[in-house]
Amino acid sequence: GAGVSQTPSNKVTEKGKYVELRCDPISGHTALYWYRQSLGQGPEFLIYFQGTGAADDSGLPNDRFFAVRPEGSVSTLKIQRTERGDSAVYLCASSLTSLNEQFFGPGTRLTVL
Amino acid sequence: GQQLNQSPQSMFIQEGEDVSMNCTSSSIFNTWLWYKQDPGEGPVLLIALYKAGELTSNGRLTAQFGITRKDSFLNISASIPSDVGIYFCAGQFSNTGNQFYFGTGTSLTVIP
Numbered sequence: 074g075a076g077v078s079q080t081p082s083n084k085v086t087e088k089g090k091y092v093e094l095r096c097d098p099i100s101g102h103t104a105l106y107w108y109r110q111s112l113g114q115g116p117e118f119l120i121y122f123q124g125t126g127a128a129d130d131s132g133l134p135n136d137r138f139f140a141v142r143p144e145g146s147v148s149t150l151k152i153q154r155t156e157r158g159d160s161a162v163y164l165c166a167s168s169l170t171s172l173n174e175q176f177f178g179p180g181t182r183l184t185v186l
Numbered sequence: 187g188q189q190l191n192q193s194p195q196s197m198f199i200q201e202g203e204d205v206s207m208n209c210t211s212s213s214i215f216n217t218w219l220w221y222k223q224d225p226g227e228g229p230v231l232l233i234a235l236y237k238a239g240e241l242t243s244n245g246r247l248t249a250q251f252g253i254t255r256k257d258s259f260l261n262i263s264a265s266i267p268s269d270v271g272i273y274f275c276a277g278q279f280s281n282t283g284n285q286f287y288f289g290t291g292t293s294l295t296v297i298p
Contacts, residue, residue, distance in 0.1 A: 077228070106285065115190075115274050115288030116229065129285060164228050174219055175286065177228030 075099070077178035079165050085184045086155055094150040094181045098167030105148050106175060107140055108164040116164050116177075122148060155185045192275055192289030199265055200297050207292040208259040209275030217278040218258040219286065220249050222271045229274055233260070265296050 078097040086092050098105050104123055108116035118132040122142045130140075137155075142148040152159055162182050166175035192209045199205060209218070217236055221229035233244050235251035235258060242249055248261045258275055272293050276286040 108288075113291075115192075115276075115290050118285040118287070121285055132285065166228075174217075174231050174234045176231060177221075179226070179228045 077165055077167050077176055079163075079178040079181050081181060082179065083182045083184075085186065087186050088155060088157060090155050090185075092152050092155055092183065094152075094163050094183070096148045096150070096165030096167075096178060098146065098148070098165070099176060100146075102167035102169055102176075103145070104168045104170055104173075104175075105142060106166045106168075107148070107150050108166065110162045110164055110180070112161075119150070119163075152183075155183075157185050159183060160185045190275060190277060190287055190289040192292055194292060195290070196293040196295070198295045198297065201265060201267060203265055205262040205265055205269070205294060206259060207273060207294075208257060209277075209289045210257045211277055211287075212256070213277075213279065214255040215277035215279060216255070217286075218249070218251050219276040219278075220247075220258070220260045221274045221276060223274060223291075224271045232273075262294075265294075267296050267298055270294055270296050 080095045106121050107119040110116045120130040120140050121128050125142055125145045137153045140150045162180040164180045166177045168175045190211050219234050220232045223229040233242050233249040238255050239253050240251040246263045272291045274291050275289040278286050
């Protein structure tokens with residue numbers, strides 16, 4: 074069975090540009106999570122979806138970050154007016170329900186020049 | 187955010203040796219997970235723990251959920267070269283059921 078997939082695997086952009094990162098969760102998983110991982114650190118929570126709705130977006134650093142999951146499956150993390158400090162690996166994870174263990178995708182490495 | 191202290195930060199061991207690492211929290215968690223991450227990959231789940239005092243094994247890996255609910259440890263027996271990687275603990279609160287908080291990781295190097 075397919076695991077969590079993320080595209081692109083790498084994204085290089087210039088400061089001030091807009092980027093979209095995509096996550097395809099495991100089929101049937103209702104919960105989807107976005108994390109950000111900086112070098113030498115553990116994943117840091119950004120936002121959690123239960124179905125189509127964002128159940129907890131307390132980890133989004135500011136209003137330049139936004140995520141959607143319109144049909145309760147694929148999710149897109151959107152970053153406006155990117156800054157060099159946004160450079161990190163963005164990880165997506167899904168779980169059967171919010172109380173089950175999470176399975177991670179390979180991540181998207183974002184580099185803002 | 188919550189602080190999960192993971193130790194040691196790094197380990198260099200000989201192949202065949204046993205490994206022990208732990209994770210402590212200032213808060214009570216109801217779920218502890220242990221992940222392994224290889225370079226350029228996402229974390230891979232190793233063991234999940236749901237009850238205080240629970241001891242769970244997965245092959246050469248054994249993990250325990252501390253009685254106080256504020257700590258967990260992971261043991262690896264008879265280490266092999268493919269055990270190399272970064273190991274993360276993650277904890278989830280009892281009253282939220284959503285986000286997990288991750289430790290800073292233990293980097294393991296196995297010398298053949």
